[in-house]
Amino acid sequence: MTREGPRTRINLIDSKIQNPREGGDSTAGFNPENEGSFSKLSAKAKEMASKAYKGFGKIKIPGVGGKLGIAYNQFWLDKHQEKAVGLKNKMDGFDLKVGTLDQSRKEIQAVVEDLKRQRIPGAESLELKLKVLDYKRIELLNKRDQTQSEFESVDNKKKLYTNKRDQIANGFIERYDQKIKPMEEELERLKTSRDEAELLMTVAEVKHQDILTRLGDVEKRKKRVEEALWGTGMSEKEIGNFEAIRMMQDMITEGREKIRREKEELNRKKADIDNKIAKADARANPYRDKREQFVRVKENRPLQVEVNPRQRNPEFRGTEEVRTNPRAEAGEGPSVLGESERGTEGTRGGSLFEEPQGEPDSVEGNEEIRLTVYAHLANWNNHVEARYGSGDMISIRDFLRVTRLSEGSLVNLEGFGKILEKYYKLKKIQMDKFREVMTNLGN
Amino acid sequence: MTTNQNTTKGESVKDLSGELDGLLDETKKINQEIDETNKDARGSMDDLDARVNESIASMEPIYSDLDKIEEEAGNELDKLILEQVKDLAVE
Numbered sequence: 001m002t003r004e005g006p007r008t009r010i011n012l013i014d015s016k017i018q019n020p021r022e023g024g025d026s027t028a029g030f031n032p033e034n035e036g037s038f039s040k041l042s043a044k045a046k047e048m049a050s051k052a053y054k055g056f057g058k059i060k061i062p063g064v065g066g067k068l069g070i071a072y073n074q075f076w077l078d079k080h081q082e083k084a085v086g087l088k089n090k091m092d093g094f095d096l097k098v099g100t101l102d103q104s105r106k107e108i109q110a111v112v113e114d115l116k117r118q119r120i121p122g123a124e125s126l127e128l129k130l131k132v133l134d135y136k137r138i139e140l141l142n143k144r145d146q147t148q149s150e151f152e153s154v155d156n157k158k159k160l161y162t163n164k165r166d167q168i169a170n171g172f173i174e175r176y177d178q179k180i181k182p183m184e185e186e187l188e189r190l191k192t193s194r195d196e197a198e199l200l201m202t203v204a205e206v207k208h209q210d211i212l213t214r215l216g217d218v219e220k221r222k223k224r225v226e227e228a229l230w231g232t233g234m235s236e237k238e239i240g241n242f243e244a245i246r247m248m249q250d251m252i253t254e255g256r257e258k259i260r261r262e263k264e265e266l267n268r269k270k271a272d273i274d275n276k277i278a279k280a281d282a283r284a285n286p287y288r289d290k291r292e293q294f295v296r297v298k299e300n301r302p303l304q305v306e307v308n309p310r311q312r313n314p315e316f317r318g319t320e321e322v323r324t325n326p327r328a329e330a331g332e333g334p335s336v337l338g339e340s341e342r343g344t345e346g347t348r349g350g351s352l353f354e355e356p357q358g359e360p361d362s363v364e365g366n367e368e369i370r371l372t373v374y375a376h377l378a379n380w381n382n383h384v385e386a387r388y389g390s391g392d393m394i395s396i397r398d399f400l401r402v403t404r405l406s407e408g409s410l411v412n413l414e415g416f417g418k419i420l421e422k423y424y425k426l427k428k429i430q431m432d433k434f435r436e437v438m439t440n441l442g443n
Numbered sequence: 444m445t446t447n448q449n450t451t452k453g454e455s456v457k458d459l460s461g462e463l464d465g466l467l468d469e470t471k472k473i474n475q476e477i478d479e480t481n482k483d484a485r486g487s488m489d490d491l492d493a494r495v496n497e498s499i500a501s502m503e504p505i506y507s508d509l510d511k512i513e514e515e516a517g518n519e520l521d522k523l524i525l526e527q528v529k530d531l532a533v534e
Contacts, residue, residue: 193495211477251471
């Protein structure tokens, strides 16, 4: 058999088994090891399969999904259920007749007792009628029992079949879970890598911002010196001839350009990493979906046909227990990465550490709070310890390891806040908890 | 311009020139810091990228196993379908 796409194979089954005489027996659609079994089916069996596939033909699910659609099609259950319902109707008919007989017997019995009490002859002939009624009743009950046995056989078959298909589904759900679990764990690690990339980007961004501020400061001071030189009576040309001035201007321009290029490069790398992670997550989705398909097909439960218990055996309880079928818990499906997108941001609408917007190159404002990372961390931990206890303090060693910052790196409060937020996100700790500390630190 | 004025101007220019040299040193250090920062950032991102690649590669055998499960599932479902067809045809 040629390798064809799942959809094509299903269409082939659909068209061929609807016309079993055209082109001989259709075996397309079944796995090669099952083709032999299909070709040995009787004409009637093939006709039945045709009906089932015809119903399925409108559902566009390929591969295993398609076969699930066929195997779990209501068609099979309906066939058993139609028969079960027919037998149940027959039993109801017997019950009705027995009930009528019982009522008649009761009335005749009352007349017999009345006749006997009044010593009026004729009671015996009525008692004979009662016997006839009793025979008829027994006959009806026997027929009802036979029908009930037949019904139970069909009903049990339906339940057994349901159990069997559920058993297959459960087996595959279990197998999928075994493989999907490590896949989800790996995706979770990738999600952490994405958070780490964000943290690294923030660290670089804070460092770049700090450097740009300092370059701006140097440039301002250079301009002040140039103005002072001009004040001494030097011409602009003479001032421009100072090698230090020319070199400095070149370096400032070059420095800004290097930062711009590096930002672009880092953004490109970050986007590349995000893209790889998103692709990995997207690739996992069809497997998650297939597992869910197996879970969902079990939701189609057989019709429960309630029957009256046998009269001679009122204690009867059906021994057939339909096994319970675990369902995927609500919220199990969505992508891990999708979830992460929603909610671990510590703050809304920007950093809580944002300083008042002033002159971007203002040095005075920045120098006041530009501290070493170590000093910021020590300050943070002091506040956290005072408010929440030592358990919530940050491990300085871990912070420095993850951010790749040195304890002597100088950053301003706003920059430290941004890095801290990304650090908490990476560590999956809700930063909102520390809102009070953040407010105190910002004041 | 008097000699005194010339001397004062010369000293001012000398002071300012010294200040410029100091600023130049500072600018050089900043430029050096830019190079180090960029090198660190790029290195860290490259490390991370390598780890992401490794992690994605480690998922390949899992996908392969999942594909195998899918194939087996198709086979099992075939059997179930055939069994049902036979069973109902007899009834």
